[in-house]
Amino acid sequence: MLDYGTNVVAGVTPGRKGETALGVPVFNGVAEAVRETAANTSIIYVPAFAAPDAIVEAVDAGISLIVCITEGIPTLEMVRVYSYVRQGGARLIGPNCPGLISPGKCKVGIMPAHIHRPGGIGVISRSGTLTYEVVLELTVRGFGQSTCVGIGGDPIIGSSFVDVLGLFEKDAATGAVVMIGEIGGSDEESAAEFIATSLSKPVFGFIAGQSAPPGKRMGHAGAIISGGSGGAADKVAALTAAGVRMASTPTEIGELVQRWGESEDARSERI
Amino acid sequence: MRIHEYQAREIIRRYNIPTPSADVASIPSEARKIAERLRAPVVVKAQVLVGGRGKAGGVKLAQTPREAEAAAGAILGMEIKGITVEKVMVAEATKIARELYLGVVVDRRARTVAVMGSPEGGVDIEEVARSSPERIVKAHAHPMLGLFDYQARELALAMGLDGRLLRDFTLISRGLYQAFIECDASLAEINPLVVTDDGKLVAVDTKMVLDDNALFRHKDFEALRDPSDEDEAERMGRELGFSYVRLDGSIGCMVNGAGLAMATMDVIELYGGSPANFLDIGGGARSERVAAAFRLLIADPGVKAVLLNIFGGITRCDEVAKGIIAALREVPCALPIVVRLVGTNEAEGRALLAQAGLASTTSMVDAAKMVIEKARD
Numbered sequence: 001m002l003d004y005g006t007n008v009v010a011g012v013t014p015g016r017k018g019e020t021a022l023g024v025p026v027f028n029g030v031a032e033a034v035r036e037t038a039a040n041t042s043i044i045y046v047p048a049f050a051a052p053d054a055i056v057e058a059v060d061a062g063i064s065l066i067v068c069i070t071e072g073i074p075t076l077e078m079v080r081v082y083s084y085v086r087q088g089g090a091r092l093i094g095p096n097c098p099g100l101i102s103p104g105k106c107k108v109g110i111m112p113a114h115i116h117r118p119g120g121i122g123v124i125s126r127s128g129t130l131t132y133e134v135v136l137e138l139t140v141r142g143f144g145q146s147t148c149v150g151i152g153g154d155p156i157i158g159s160s161f162v163d164v165l166g167l168f169e170k171d172a173a174t175g176a177v178v179m180i181g182e183i184g185g186s187d188e189e190s191a192a193e194f195i196a197t198s199l200s201k202p203v204f205g206f207i208a209g210q211s212a213p214p215g216k217r218m219g220h221a222g223a224i225i226s227g228g229s230g231g232a233a234d235k236v237a238a239l240t241a242a243g244v245r246m247a248s249t250p251t252e253i254g255e256l257v258q259r260w261g262e263s264e265d266a267r268s269e270r271i
Numbered sequence: 272m273r274i275h276e277y278q279a280r281e282i283i284r285r286y287n288i289p290t291p292s293a294d295v296a297s298i299p300s301e302a303r304k305i306a307e308r309l310r311a312p313v314v315v316k317a318q319v320l321v322g323g324r325g326k327a328g329g330v331k332l333a334q335t336p337r338e339a340e341a342a343a344g345a346i347l348g349m350e351i352k353g354i355t356v357e358k359v360m361v362a363e364a365t366k367i368a369r370e371l372y373l374g375v376v377v378d379r380r381a382r383t384v385a386v387m388g389s390p391e392g393g394v395d396i397e398e399v400a401r402s403s404p405e406r407i408v409k410a411h412a413h414p415m416l417g418l419f420d421y422q423a424r425e426l427a428l429a430m431g432l433d434g435r436l437l438r439d440f441t442l443i444s445r446g447l448y449q450a451f452i453e454c455d456a457s458l459a460e461i462n463p464l465v466v467t468d469d470g471k472l473v474a475v476d477t478k479m480v481l482d483d484n485a486l487f488r489h490k491d492f493e494a495l496r497d498p499s500d501e502d503e504a505e506r507m508g509r510e511l512g513f514s515y516v517r518l519d520g521s522i523g524c525m526v527n528g529a530g531l532a533m534a535t536m537d538v539i540e541l542y543g544g545s546p547a548n549f550l551d552i553g554g555g556a557r558s559e560r561v562a563a564a565f566r567l568l569i570a571d572p573g574v575k576a577v578l579l580n581i582f583g584g585i586t587r588c589d590e591v592a593k594g595i596i597a598a599l600r601e602v603p604c605a606l607p608i609v610v611r612l613v614g615t616n617e618a619e620g621r622a623l624l625a626q627a628g629l630a631s632t633t634s635m636v637d638a639a640k641m642v643i644e645k646a647r648d
Contacts, residue, residue: 049487074455074485075377082382083414098584112584112615127530129582133635136613153529155379155457182530185379208533211540212549219514219529219551221484222379227397249538251636 001043004107009037030054030061041065043099043108048072051095052081059088066158067108068094075221078156085158092158096220097150098128109150111135119144121257122168124161125180126153126187126220130208130250134180137254143261146173153182153220161191169199176202176260178253179244183209184223184230192238204256205244207232272481273320274495277360279479282454283461286446290474293362302343305361306336315342316476318358319351320500322395327351332364354499365473370463371430372396372407373444375451384412384451386444388426392463418448439472440464454492455485504548504567511563513552520545521575521646523568523606525561527552527582535580538635544643547574557590562598569604576607576646578638583614592620596627607645611638 010033099109104118317329333339370393378385423444508515526532
């Protein structure tokens with residue numbers, strides 16, 4: 001993040017106040033770090049048992065954007081923490097996510113920065129490496145990204161597709177959106193409703209797990225087809241009906257975006 | 272983690288939910304002794320972690336201890352959906368007037384816990400949800416304050432309960448909600464919740480699923496794990512910290528990241544191949560992890576070729592390549608291997624693989640096509 005030029009002003013490790021890490025001062029707690037550096041964003045990497053505490057600490061310190069990379073937080077813990085974050089007026093990205101990057105501007109996450117280019121495509125995804133895959137497909141075809149957000153693979157996450165799609169709609173730098181969903185839950189179906197009614201920009205989509213068997217958790221805590229719902233086919237159908245151009249492979253996303261980019265309507269609003 | 276009915280019954284009893292008297296047997300004579308002790312007609316129920324045991328003949332009514340022994344003899348050792356029955360629960364038979372449903376789940380859309388009830392108990396609730404969704408009523412618990420009694424009463428009234436049943440249902444709902452929260456469950460359900468012919472509520476069948484991510488703070492639950500619920504490779508994967516799911520295809524997959532691992536399976540299927548597994552080896556991909564993953568994959572006799580799909584992020588591709596080469600030295604693999612390697616330092620990584628005689632590509636689709644070809648040979 002430092003290499004990328006992100007303005008990292010403080011680190012927090014209890015008991016290590018006064019030390020520095022890569023030239024960044026370390027503090028005992030988040031409130032103290034905020035008081036002394038005016039930090040407005042927090043990125044959390046602590047283990048799962050400590051992550052809920054770290055999120056709440058960030059909310060109480062007045063942090064407005066909290067990015068939680070940590071995987072493995074108990075779901076019921078996140079139910080309480082999510083509610084607290086909402087009440088505190090903060091925005092939480094994750095947990096179990098790679099974070100976010102606005103290429104050329106700022107990175108708060110763990111993604112490989114060099115595959116990104118500044119541009120007009122907003123990317124939103126429940127996955128980590130699959131997002132890199134899609135970003136690379138865009139970059140090699142000459143389509144840069146406005147912002148890429150990994151929202152996380154857990155059942156309860158701080159920001160849903162709908163939350164981030166709303167931000168992309170308002171963002172002047174974003175001309176089109178790529179969304180990468182996966183099996184489990186109904187967040188993609190909610191996104192389809194939102195896209196149909198409230199999103200004016202073109203959307204391209206891919207759903208991972210089309211070949212996944214029901215009842216098995218596919219790596220992510222949230223990626224499970226249960227009780228006949230959460231399957232890929234329903235999500236693809238809902239998004240297609242909402243006008244999303246769906247790809248059957250990550251590579252095809254790049255091809256769809258390229259075809260759109262070469263068409264007249266994209267040229268008219270040069271991205 | 273799924274647990275057995277008899278284990279879930281033990282848990283909800285601690286929350287003052289009435290259940291039939293019961294005990295567990297692993298041999299028929301034990302079932303007879305339990306029936307003698309209960310001094311009543313009993314139901315002998317297979318303890319397996321799959322649904323549909325009733326239809327498969329895994330639940331039998333027995334009027335006498337001798338009948339209970341015979342029923343247990345028939346059920347023990349029976350195969351239900353590929354799982355051998357090793358235990359039966361022998362429970363006092365309940366005189367049923369009505370069958371209701373009560374369940375607690377995490378409602379992902381509402382981002383809180385939901386308590387659901389239905390007057391259509393004793394059948395598959397997912398079927399009810401499809402055919403007559405209006406027969407299911409739902410209340411959302413407050414994330415901090417929990418479930419209020421008035422919410423449980425509203426559910427009960429909507430289900431047509433009245434009088435004493437209204438009060439009893441409220442207590443049972445509160446108990447099941449509490450059990451769900453305190454056990455870090457992802458599902459707790461009573462189906463059927465029976466209204467007996469003398470007007471009492473009894474939890475006749477209970478099912479619970481526990482959140483794997485919360486097991487670290489419930490060390491005692493490890494004892495509830497049924498080893499037969501996982502195949503050997505899945506158990507090994509879990510102990511190594513991998514996410515591994517066994518499938519029945521011929522292409523072994525080793526991928527970093529769950530989303531990419533799912534997409535890899537999808538691409539293999541799209542081009543006419545069949546994945547043998549889902550395997551997310553996570554970040555790092557150091558040689559010992561890659562070696563362990565190789566051992567897992569080649570232990571599956573169905574695997575005819577292996578695809579490694581690695582997108583190097585924080586992990587550098589040259590490190591991954593070294594890991595793969597070291598792993599293959601440690602675990603010789605006679606199967607054809609296709610490596611797809613992209614990301615940080617990919618040129619160095621692919622050069623190392625080429626020196627070691629391993630074919631690699633940067634395209635996921637090409638890699639999938641190559642491995643499908645090799646699996647056919």
